[in-house]
Amino acid sequence: MTSIRLNLPTLLNCLLICVTLLLNNRCCVVAKWYHRPNVVLILTDDLDVVIGGMTPLNKTKKLIGEAGITFTNAFVASPLCCPSRASILTGKYPHNHHVINNTLEGNCSSTAWQKTQEPKTFPALLQAYAGYQTFFAGKYLNQYGNPDAGGVEHVPLGWDYWVGLERNSRYYNYTLSVNGKPKKHGGNYSEDYLTDVLTNMSLDFLQYKSNYRPFFMMVSTPAPHAPWTPAPQYQDRFKDLKAPRDPNFNVHGKDKHWLIRQAKTPMTNSSIELLDEAYRKRWRTLLSVDDLVEKVVKRLEVRGELDNTYIIFTSDNGYHTGQFSLPLDKRQLYESDIRVPLLIRGPNIKPNQTTGLAVQNVDLGPTILDMAGYNVSKTTMDGMSFLSVLEGSVNSTTWRTDFLVEYEGEGSNVSDPACPLLGPGVSVCFPDCVCEDSFNNTYACVRTVAPSANLQYCEFDDNEVFVEVYNITVDPYQLINLAKTIDQEVLEKMNHRLMMLQSCSGQSCRTPGVYDARYTFDPHLMFSNRSHRRNRLRRA
Numbered sequence: 230m231t232s233i234r235l236n237l238p239t240l241l242n243c244l245l246i247c248v249t250l251l252l253n254n255r256c257c258v259v260a261k262w263y264h265r266p267n268v269v270l271i272l273t274d275d276l277d278v279v280i281g282g283m284t285p286l287n288k289t290k291k292l293i294g295e296a297g298i299t300f301t302n303a304f305v306a307s308p309l310c311c312p313s314r315a316s317i318l319t320g321k322y323p324h325n326h327h328v329i330n331n332t333l334e335g336n337c338s339s340t341a342w343q344k345t346q347e348p349k350t351f352p353a354l355l356q357a358y359a360g361y362q363t364f365f366a367g368k369y370l371n372q373y374g375n376p377d378a379g380g381v382e383h384v385p386l387g388w389d390y391w392v393g394l395e396r397n398s399r400y401y402n403y404t405l406s407v408n409g410k411p412k413k414h415g416g417n418y419s420e421d422y423l424t425d426v427l428t429n430m431s432l433d434f435l436q437y438k439s440n441y442r443p444f445f446m447m448v449s450t451p452a453p454h455a456p457w458t459p460a461p462q463y464q465d466r467f468k469d470l471k472a473p474r475d476p477n478f479n480v481h482g483k484d485k486h487w488l489i490r491q492a493k494t495p496m497t498n499s500s501i502e503l504l505d506e507a508y509r510k511r512w513r514t515l516l517s518v519d520d521l522v523e524k525v526v527k528r529l530e531v532r533g534e535l536d537n538t539y540i541i542f543t544s545d546n547g548y549h550t551g552q553f554s555l556p557l558d559k560r561q562l563y564e565s566d567i568r569v570p571l572l573i574r575g576p577n578i579k580p581n582q583t584t585g586l587a588v589q590n591v592d593l594g595p596t597i598l599d600m601a602g603y604n605v606s607k608t609t610m611d612g613m614s615f616l617s618v619l620e621g622s623v624n625s626t627t628w629r630t631d632f633l634v635e636y637e638g639e640g641s642n643v644s645d646p647a648c649p650l651l652g653p654g655v656s657v658c659f660p661d662c663v664c665e666d667s668f669n670n671t672y673a674c675v676r677t678v679a680p681s682a683n684l685q686y687c688e689f690d691d692n693e694v695f696v697e698v699y700n701i702t703v704d705p706y707q708l709i710n711l712a713k714t715i716d717q718e719v720l721e722k723m724n725h726r727l728m729m730l731q732s733c734s735g736q737s738c739r740t741p742g743v744y745d746a747r748y749t750f751d752p753h754l755m756f757s758n759r760s761h762r763r764n765r766l767r768r769a
Contacts, residue, residue, distance in 0.1 A: 265359070265443040266576050267538040268597050269525060272317070272447065273518060274310065274368060274398050274454035275511075275559060276544035278303075278570040280473050280552075282453070285512045288519045289572065292526045293542050297574030298582040298619060302678050305546050305590045307636050308559045308566040310397075310454075311337035311371045313545040313590060318350040320594035320610030322633055325734055329637040331371040331397075333378060338370035340378050343385070349609065351594035353387030355445050359601040362442050364434045366392040366427045367449030374406060381406035392430055398451035399423065400458035400514070418461055423451050424517040425460070428524055435528050443601070448525075452518050453548075457510030460517045472508040472550040477563075477706040482553040484710040486695050488670050489561070491651070492554035492663045500661055504550040504557050511548075539575030539600055541593070558657055558665040560636060562674050562687050562697065563707050567634050575600075577620045586625060587678035588615050589632050591738075611738035629739060630679035633730040634687075638670030675727040686723035698723070 276282045283290065306316040307323050315321075315328035315337075326346050329335045336342050347353065355361040365388050374381040374395030381404060384391045395404040400423050401416040414421040431448050438444055459466075472478070479496050482489035522542065529535040549565040550557055559566045571588065574580075591612030595605045599614035617623040640654040648655060648662040657665035674687035683701040688694055696712040698720070712720075730738065 265361075265602055266600055267443050267534060268445045268575075268600055269529075269538060269540045270445075270447045270593070270597070271518075271522060271525075271540070271542045272314075272367070272449040273515075273542075273544045274449070274451055275546060275548045276453055276515070276570060277548040277565060277568075278544075279547060279565040279568050280475070280550060282511070282515070282544075282548070283570050285467075285515050286519050286522075288523045289542055292522060293540055293574045294572040296580050297540075297572065297578045298584060300571040300573075300588055301583060301585050302587040303543065303569050303571035303589070304567050304587065304632065304634065304676060305569055306632075306634060308546040308561065308634070309636060310545050311335070312636075314370055315342070315346065317545070317590045317593050318352070319346050320351060320591050320608065320612040321346075322591060322611050322730075322733070322738065323635050323637075324731060325611060328370075330639050332639075333372045333375055335637075335639075338372040338375065338378055342370075343379065343383065347386045350385075350387055351598050351610075352445060352447070354598060354603060354608070355601055356387050356389065359598075359603050360442055361601060362389050362439055362444045363387060364390040364431070364438070364444065364446045365449070366430045366434075366447070367423075368394045368398050368451060369449065371397050374404065381411045382409045384409045390434060392427075394423070394449075394451070398454035399456065400451055422460055422517070424514070424521060428517075428521040431521070431525055432528050435525070435532065435534075445597070445601075448521065450518050450521065452514035453511035455507075457507060457514055459510060459513030463513045463516045466516065467509045467512050470509045470512065471505045475552070475706060477553055477708060478551045479554055480708070485553065485697060486670070486672075486689055486691075488655075488664065488667050489553050489555070493661060494554040496551065496554050496556065496663075497661050500556045500659065500663070501551065503659075507557055508550050537576060539573065539578075539597075541597075542570065542572045543590070543593070544569040545590075554663070555665055556659050556663060560638075560657075560666050560670065562634065562636070562672055562685070564701070564705070567674075567676070573619060575619070579621065582621075584618060585678070586615070586618055586623070586628050587630065587632065587676070588618070591632075609735050611733065611735060613739045630682075631675050631677040631726060631730075633727070633733075633738070634674040634676055635731065636670070636672055638667050638672075640666065640668035640670075673727060673731050675723055675730055677723075684723070686720075686727060688724070688727065696720075 305313045307313050311331045312323045312328045315326045319326045323329060327336050331337050333339050352363050356363045373393055381395050391408050393406040401421050403414055405412045427448055481494035529538050546559045547566045547568050548559050549555055552565050592615050595610050595612045595614040596616050598605050599616040605614050640656050643653050645655055645658040647658040647660050648664055655664040655667045669691040671690040672687050674685055677684040685699045687697045698711040698715050699707045700711060
């Protein structure tokens with residue numbers, strides 16, 4: 230039997246070589262991570278851009294917009310909180326992530342969402358494959374924390390540090406899930422005002438996070454969502470402010486879908502007073518968001534991280550206050566509801582830029598992954614990266630010119646007490662019997678933004694498949710529905726493109742539709758897959 234004699238110096242040398250190789254490999258990984266940019270996403274709730282929502286945000290416009298790029302044609306995939314937020318997280322249209330409204334039954338933060346979509350969100354990919362440390366604070370999805378879907382103990386995949394608001398936006402008297410443990414807050418401003426709490430937690434994360442890995446931080450504010458509770462120092466601001474009296478304010482939408490036509494015109498004095506007061510309160514809540522932005526930017530600057538950090542500021546949907554005599558809400562297909570602010574600063578972005586190229590919130594996930602160096606083509610996202618737009622290297626003549634907006638209306642199976650005359654099937658009704666939603670306020674639109682055309686084509690899932698068409702270039706307030714007067718060939722092409730977008734997935738959502746000359750215009754085909762819902766649609 231051959232004996233083996235251990236040579237201690239030789240063994241120590243071998244061990245030293247192995248440790249050195251391991252450390253070098255580790256250092257290479259850390260070095261690769263260290264040079265990747267950080268990303269901060271600040272998401273507001275119901276912040277419009279069409280009716281002046283950005284006006285009070287002077288610090289935000291200066292520190293992000295003037296330091297980078299402002300998008301004048303940024304849109305959402307659906308003008309409602311939960312479907313829109315799901316689109317941001319997944320990079321998918323609602324027909325692919327299947328979140329259709331703000332209810333658990335509508336897949337908002339349901340167990341099905343948690344199992345099928347949360348593992349594929351862009352934060353989960355950043356954490357798992359790009360080496361990012363991730364932090365979330367604020368409103369997640371409207372049904373987050375529902376005990377029927379895991380309660381606040383559920384921490385979505387993809388987050389190292391989790392501070393999630395239970396349910397919907399509020400400013401006081403709420404519960405936060407802090408890494409899966411509930412923390413209740415009361416009504417004391419200095420300790421509980423939610424926008425400030427989110428600010429302080431974000432600053433703490435920036436102060437105590439690892440300095441050897443890039444980070445992604447998402448801060449989702451309650452403002453300017455109802456109940457519009459301002460911080461005490463701002464509660465007396467804008468006393469004489471009124472909602473804008475634009476050409477589509479307090480006018481009858483006589484050529485629009487029945488839900489718009491049912492609005493009373495002129496509005497009652499009480500409705501106008503209500504919306505003006507809401508408008509003032511919305512602006513007041515935004516002043517605390519402006520403070521948040523300033524403090525985050527300053528903290529990044531003090532830490533020497535600002536130049537290597539992308540900061541993105543946007544909203545989950547727009548808002549209307551009196552447009553077409555609808556008092557207060559979102560959910561409609563019009564520019565006030567589907568267009569949102571989008572301001573971005575960061576590495577290789579020149580200051581004081583404005584672009585009219587169209588982007589959508591399904592593009593945020595792919596863009597952030599692209600910033601992190603992750604191959605977006607590996608995902609099943611419907612959106613596309615616009616990093617080349619930020620860096621000024623895009624060919625504007627080849628940029629995508631059209632995209633999808635879709636919404637599934639909500640109604641009640643019983644009559645609303647505020648509107649018994651309208652019967653069942655409506656929701657979000659005001660005391661003077663004006664309703665903001667209904668089962669058949671279900672629509673899909675193709676929105677085109679191109680040098681030669683600025684158009685919107687929409688079809689409703691109702692008994693007549695009502696169509697609305699607008700030339701935004703000459704009619705920015707969407708006063709004239711062109712559906713009955715526009716050239717038939719244009720209608721056919723837009724209808725065809727809409728059908729293709731509503732059935733798209735992944736790559737097919739990012740490429741222009743191919744027009745087939747043999748195609749026959751039939752809008753009833755648009756919602757054929759929803760025919761099972763027709764028994765719920767109470768009127769055309």
